[in-house]
Amino acid sequence: MAVTIKSYIDNIKDAASSVFEGMSVTMSYMFRRPSTIQYPDRIPKPVHEMLPARYRGFLEVDMDICTACLACERACPIECIKIDAAKDKETRRLVMSRFDIDIAKCMFCGLCSEPCPTGAITHTPHFEAANAFVENLTFRFVPQDSSVEAFKPFKGYDAPRKRRGDVLEAMGLVHTAARTRAFKPPPLDLPRLPPPKVAGVVDKAAKFELPTDRVSSFAPKVIGATKEKLAVVLEEVMAGTDCGTCDWPTCKEYAEALAFGKDDNPHKCEPGGVDSKYEADVVLRSWKAGALVPEAKGEAPPAAPAEGAAPAEGAAPAEAPAADTPAES
Amino acid sequence: MNSELPALQKVADAIIAAAFGVDPATWPLTELVYLAFMGAAAGAVFGFALNFAGFFIFFERRIAARMQSRIGPNRVGPQGLLQFMVDGLKCLFKEDLVPTEADQPLFRMAPYFVVLGMVLAFAAMPFSSALIATDINIGILFVLGVTSLVVIGVLMGGWGSNSKWALLGGMRSAAQVISYEIPAGLAAMTVIIISGSLSMQDLIAAQGGDGIVSWGIFHSPFTVAAFFVFFVAQLAEGNRTPFDLPEAESELVSGYNTEYSGMRFLMFFLGEFANVWILCAVSVALFLGGWQIPFGTLEDGMTPSPWLVGATGPLFAVMLAGASIPAAFIGVQIFRYRSRAHAAIDRAKIPGMAPGLTRMALHGGLDGAMLVHLLAAVGLVGAAAFQLSGGFAETFEGITGFAWAAVRAPIAINGLQFGVFVAKTLGLVFIVIQLRWTLPRIRVDQMMTLCWKYLVPISFACMLGVLVWELVVYAVPILGLIMRVAMFFVVVAVFAMYVKKIKASYDVDKDNYENFTGESAWHPPWKLV
Numbered sequence: 133m134a135v136t137i138k139s140y141i142d143n144i145k146d147a148a149s150s151v152f153e154g155m156s157v158t159m160s161y162m163f164r165r166p167s168t169i170q171y172p173d174r175i176p177k178p179v180h181e182m183l184p185a186r187y188r189g190f191l192e193v194d195m196d197i198c199t200a201c202l203a204c205e206r207a208c209p210i211e212c213i214k215i216d217a218a219k220d221k222e223t224r225r226l227v228m229s230r231f232d233i234d235i236a237k238c239m240f241c242g243l244c245s246e247p248c249p250t251g252a253i254t255h256t257p258h259f260e261a262a263n264a265f266v267e268n269l270t271f272r273f274v275p276q277d278s279s280v281e282a283f284k285p286f287k288g289y290d291a292p293r294k295r296r297g298d299v300l301e302a303m304g305l306v307h308t309a310a311r312t313r314a315f316k317p318p319p320l321d322l323p324r325l326p327p328p329k330v331a332g333v334v335d336k337a338a339k340f341e342l343p344t345d346r347v348s349s350f351a352p353k354v355i356g357a358t359k360e361k362l363a364v365v366l367e368e369v370m371a372g373t374d375c376g377t378c379d380w381p382t383c384k385e386y387a388e389a390l391a392f393g394k395d396d397n398p399h400k401c402e403p404g405g406v407d408s409k410y411e412a413d414v415v416l417r418s419w420k421a422g423a424l425v426p427e428a429k430g431e432a433p434p435a436a437p438a439e440g441a442a443p444a445e446g447a448a449p450a451e452a453p454a455a456d457t458p459a460e461s
Numbered sequence: 462m463n464s465e466l467p468a469l470q471k472v473a474d475a476i477i478a479a480a481f482g483v484d485p486a487t488w489p490l491t492e493l494v495y496l497a498f499m500g501a502a503a504g505a506v507f508g509f510a511l512n513f514a515g516f517f518i519f520f521e522r523r524i525a526a527r528m529q530s531r532i533g534p535n536r537v538g539p540q541g542l543l544q545f546m547v548d549g550l551k552c553l554f555k556e557d558l559v560p561t562e563a564d565q566p567l568f569r570m571a572p573y574f575v576v577l578g579m580v581l582a583f584a585a586m587p588f589s590s591a592l593i594a595t596d597i598n599i600g601i602l603f604v605l606g607v608t609s610l611v612v613i614g615v616l617m618g619g620w621g622s623n624s625k626w627a628l629l630g631g632m633r634s635a636a637q638v639i640s641y642e643i644p645a646g647l648a649a650m651t652v653i654i655i656s657g658s659l660s661m662q663d664l665i666a667a668q669g670g671d672g673i674v675s676w677g678i679f680h681s682p683f684t685v686a687a688f689f690v691f692f693v694a695q696l697a698e699g700n701r702t703p704f705d706l707p708e709a710e711s712e713l714v715s716g717y718n719t720e721y722s723g724m725r726f727l728m729f730f731l732g733e734f735a736n737v738w739i740l741c742a743v744s745v746a747l748f749l750g751g752w753q754i755p756f757g758t759l760e761d762g763m764t765p766s767p768w769l770v771g772a773t774g775p776l777f778a779v780m781l782a783g784a785s786i787p788a789a790f791i792g793v794q795i796f797r798y799r800s801r802a803h804a805a806i807d808r809a810k811i812p813g814m815a816p817g818l819t820r821m822a823l824h825g826g827l828d829g830a831m832l833v834h835l836l837a838a839v840g841l842v843g844a845a846a847f848q849l850s851g852g853f854a855e856t857f858e859g860i861t862g863f864a865w866a867a868v869r870a871p872i873a874i875n876g877l878q879f880g881v882f883v884a885k886t887l888g889l890v891f892i893v894i895q896l897r898w899t900l901p902r903i904r905v906d907q908m909m910t911l912c913w914k915y916l917v918p919i920s921f922a923c924m925l926g927v928l929v930w931e932l933v934v935y936a937v938p939i940l941g942l943i944m945r946v947a948m949f950f951v952v953v954a955v956f957a958m959y960v961k962k963i964k965a966s967y968d969v970d971k972d973n974y975e976n977f978t979g980e981s982a983w984h985p986p987w988k989l990v
Contacts, residue, residue: 135914144915154899155892156962161528163967164974165984168532 172260180257188240188255191233193273198252200226200282204244212237213244217282226282228274235261236269250283343410350411351418351425362419363391369411371404378402390416473498502594506583514734515545521894524986528898532990540989555723560623563720567621572725574614575732581607582739587661589752589878600661601649604743605642608698611732612638615700615707615717618729622720630716633905634707638698640912645694647920648687651927652677652747655684665751674945676750678952681944683926685952688748690920692889695740697908700733702897709902741889742882749885752878776877778848785841792834795827802827 169175175182180189200217216230245253263269274280354365366387373383378400380386389395390412398412417425474485477494485491519534519542526533534541559568585600587593597603612634619631653659655677656667668676678688697704708716718729745751795802806823903911934941967982974982 151896151900152959153962155895156959157966158528158895158899159959159963160966161530162524163963163985164530164970164982165980166527166532166990167530168990170532170990 180259183257186255187257187259188242189257189259190235190255190261191238191244191271192254192256193231193233194252194254195228195231195273195280196252197250197283198228198231198273198280199250199285200228201249203247203249204253207243207247209241209243210237210239225284227279228282229279231273231280233271233273234269235271236266250285252283343406346410348411348414348418348424351414354415354419355423357419359391362415363388365415366390366412369404369408369415370401371408373403375403470495470498499594506586506594507580510580510583510735510738511731513738514731515549516542517734517737517890518545518548518730520890521897524891524894525898527986528895535990549727552723552727557723557725558720560720562623564621564623567617568720569725571614571618571621572721572728572732574617575611576614576728578607578610578614579732579735579739581610583735585661586739586742587665587746587751588882589875590662590666591875592879593662596660596662599659601653601659601664601743601747604661604739605646605649608736608739609638609642611736614729614732618721619707619717622717624720626713626715626719627717630707630709630713630719633709634700634717636905637700637704637706637908640909641694641697641704641916644690644912644916644920645698647917647924648691648694649747650920650924651680651684651687654924654927654931655680661746661751665746665753668750669753671942671945673750673755674942674949676748676753678748679945679948680941681927681930681948683923683930684748685948686919687923687927688744690916690923691747692740692744694912694916695744696893696896697912699736699740701737701740701893703900703903704908705902706905706908711902737890737893738886741886741893744889745882745885749889751885752882754877754881775849778845780876781841781845781848785838785845788834788841789838792831792838795831795834799827799831 202215205213205215212234214232217226217228220227261269350365350369354362367384370383378386380389390398398416399409401408473494477485523533534544537544537547582604584594585603615634616631619627656664678684700707971982
């Protein structure tokens, strides 16, 4: 590529004219309106009113027309919808005791609203989920400790699917509902809310059988100890994950509840498994009896009655056995 | 008065004579006043450099945003003006990390070299006929020399970091700056030949006399070309896009400052942004008339042309009235939020020995500040009116014994020159910013090609051309003025073409935009968002 005088001068001209051209384009943008929307506080109307009609934001369920068919629960690929529905024995009607959507988990795919026969579950244009407490993002459409009767389409009900436009028309109400759900005030007591009861946990605790071939290593420590000391030992026994399965916010509180008699079931520590349940059981009974309970091996299955009987005499544990605990351990 | 004295000294002498009524040549305390002046000059220069670097970041971000259809920072302070302070504070509070494997002394020293090179260049920066820290007789050589000190800092940082990215960045910077010094020096030679001096003030003084056409750039076609060569070479020396190869984000992470954080990173950046001022100010001083007022004639700050002397009175009135605006603004703002502020003071939990007393002081301070600001605003407006009516100087002198009238004209003239110089430089700074958002980064080989195959030969040709043209003008003087006027109109024509092109690019999209959004596309930069 030989450099001739002509190509040399052409290069200079090219460079100059392209810079000139480019600068005129960038300069012209100084006179055009910027396209930034100054979200969230300097916009003419709320963002959710500017979003397209089919925007997929928070899920909202119209409980008046929910048939409790569980189609949405089955469709959800990440299982963020949980519905408990059962036949009421007296009225023979389908009743929902729970309809939870974990918006924190939801990926807004829209698969749940597709199979809904009545269009009860829909997306709203709301998306601002920033929240101090992630529990607030579990939307409960059935209030706690109550139930909602499922909608039963009457004969000839042609079940018009709710369209986006219809929802938008009735939006005043739906909007408010979705927003208040997401922005309900955070719980003031700082320990976290007890997590929703998961069906089956309580049953598992009931079915638990104490192993018969073990020796407790914690029981000797509590013989003749105060309730405070007992609570400390019980907390050591727990798994220490603060999981909340026991219905107490933390392991410490569960341990204290056991020690001070607020809770009478020592078998609720799921993460600790058999170890924790066995130890808690034996420790509690040893403390109440004021002595080691080696016979626990024998009478493991009927643990509950033993506990029930214990408190009366165990309230004031004898001081005497305290001396020989170190020797035994 | 000795005409050989530096201008700053002349102002100091005039102030001494006016304020104390003594002869500065024999007065024993003269040296002390000079020392105070020097300290003030150094502080002012450093403060100016740092503040400019800060505001430059803000301006660049806002302008860049508008060129990309965005808005840019507009939340901290009025219109986001205080954003740079927040950014600076953030950097100050960050940990000053030094990599374990780094060459500690080099790594720690590097930013100081960058800042040193920058501040030293400001020492010979002519802000007005009197406002120059030191008018040394090799001014331009000094500026070009100490600006190269920056590259030593960059190289030290690049080597000391012991990181491949930093090292590559430092090496590129060294290669680039050394190459581009040659065309820059040769292009600067054109104006040095015309004025016959290396002193910054002489270079600028030589561009006065006939108003705007006496500027260095309009001397001949060769100086027009030399201006562009010089500007491009200075851009490359300042490591600005499209020559920001030393810190090419897409190739070298962040180049020579990859390993830096916190305070030291901030110093690198301050040096870099103050360098933009230097490159623009030097281009203005050499080619665009420096502090020369476009349509006035002013060869010496102490002996201004008559119309400027006449204009000083109104000029001062305008300055006084302008000073009342911030005072009035603060006063009115306090008045607007007064009740809320009082309520906040009542609510506030005040620790300490006497919270009641503190609360009382705060209440009083709030109302006092409001009153002081409002009164100051009213007073300044009154003083401006008084100044316009002509009685100010006599009254002021009668009260304080300060011969105000003697120093009034030089101060006003220098203020005007300062404003003109800053305005011209900011115009070039805007172009530097605009170039950054217009041109892509060039490759290393393209950069070297541009320098050695284009800029160096062109600058040589310009130098020779100016020499020849000077001989021609020496023979036929009238040709010089004809050429200057012709060049002026050529540049004006190019500018007109530029404006036309801008309008064309705006019109291309205007209708589409307005059809699509239903609102007017017209939103010039002075309509703030």
